[in-house]
Amino acid sequence: MSRVAYVNGRYVPHRQASVHVEDRGYQFADGIYEVCTVRDGVPMEEKGHLDRLERSLREMRIDMPMSRAAFSLAMRETIRRNLVTNGIVYLQVTRGVSPRDHAFPTKKIRPAVVMTARNAKAHPAAWIEDGVKAITMPDIRWGRCDIKTVGLLPNCFAKQAARENGAYETILYDDKGVVTEGSSSNAWIVTEAGALVTRAPSNEILNGVTRLELIKLAAAEGLKFEERSFTLDELRRAREVFVTSASSFVMPVTQVDDKTVANGKPGAVASKLRAALMAHMDAQVAAAK
Numbered sequence: 001m002s003r004v005a006y007v008n009g010r011y012v013p014h015r016q017a018s019v020h021v022e023d024r025g026y027q028f029a030d031g032i033y034e035v036c037t038v039r040d041g042v043p044m045e046e047k048g049h050l051d052r053l054e055r056s057l058r059e060m061r062i063d064m065p066m067s068r069a070a071f072s073l074a075m076r077e078t079i080r081r082n083l084v085t086n087g088i089v090y091l092q093v094t095r096g097v098s099p100r101d102h103a104f105p106t107k108k109i110r111p112a113v114v115m116t117a118r119n120a121k122a123h124p125a126a127w128i129e130d131g132v133k134a135i136t137m138p139d140i141r142w143g144r145c146d147i148k149t150v151g152l153l154p155n156c157f158a159k160q161a162a163r164e165n166g167a168y169e170t171i172l173y174d175d176k177g178v179v180t181e182g183s184s185s186n187a188w189i190v191t192e193a194g195a196l197v198t199r200a201p202s203n204e205i206l207n208g209v210t211r212l213e214l215i216k217l218a219a220a221e222g223l224k225f226e227e228r229s230f231t232l233d234e235l236r237r238a239r240e241v242f243v244t245s246a247s248s249f250v251m252p253v254t255q256v257d258d259k260t261v262a263n264g265k266p267g268a269v270a271s272k273l274r275a276a277l278m279a280h281m282d283a284q285v286a287a288a289k
């Protein structure tokens with residue numbers, strides 16, 4: 001099967017898919033993106049991802065290049081043409097092509113829309129049964145981390161540091177020692193007192209679609225939940241640590257830097273929430289069939 005990409009309204013062979021050298025996404029990271037999990041060929045949390053895509057574009061002052069219905073259709077067609085059953089679909093919108101100038105073009109230009117989709121392997125069973133390692137690093141990103149821009153270099157540095165340290169993720173903290181989020185995930189703890197905690201949305205973090213769904217699922221499970229910042233010290237003393245994202249789902253963290261989290265096994269809250277999220281995704285698949 002040869003892969004296909006969606007580029008500005010056309011489905012083209014993946015190998016030949018390209019945008020112009022003066023696309024502002026290429027030159028200035030002047031664009032935004034979304035990643036949706038695909039289960040059984042169905043994009044998960046489509047509404048949440050399209051809501052955030054619209055919000056990111058609004059904050060960037062980029063016009064919606066097409067309707068939500070058209071996005072939805074193209075996303076499904078990209079999934080279908082790439083024979084994706086379980087994997088991801090990637091959507092990217094940049095401001096468009098214009099002679100290089102830092103300021104926005106005065107002439108109205110068409111935003112560039114790109115989509116790709118691919119199958120992905122299931123997480124190794126050991127990650128879920130034993131948990132994964134996270135390292136911590138200072139957060140060196142900009143002041144608008146709430147916008148899902150393609151400007152991800154600090155996130156790339158942080159993920160590379162994780163790889164080089166045999167870790168799954170890097171959890172970032174600000175100059176006051178307060179945890180912001182993971183390099184490509186939201187960070188959660190269960191405190192020594194048993195409260196489930198994740199940071200409130202602000203300009204410092206991306207408001208994860210998984211995060212939003214998990215807050216609802218935690219309420220349905222009757223878990224004690226606190227939406228607030230927590231420190232590196234609380235992270236190190238936590239009874240449970242986990243990270244969430246569209247592609248990590250709920251990933252239990254059992255080692256932070258060189259310290260084992262609690263007894264070194266994934267906790268009951270993370271396991272319960274992971275199961276609830278999986279059931280919620282199964283329900284979305286069933287509703288779409």
Ligand SMILES: Cc1ncc(COP(=O)(O)O)c(C=O)c1O
Pocket residue numbers: 035155181182183184185186205206207208209210211244245246247
């Ligand atoms: C920096 C950052 N935070 C949080 C998330 C989690 O967001 P979502 O649950 O919508 O995937 C991501 C996902 O890529 C991310 O890049």
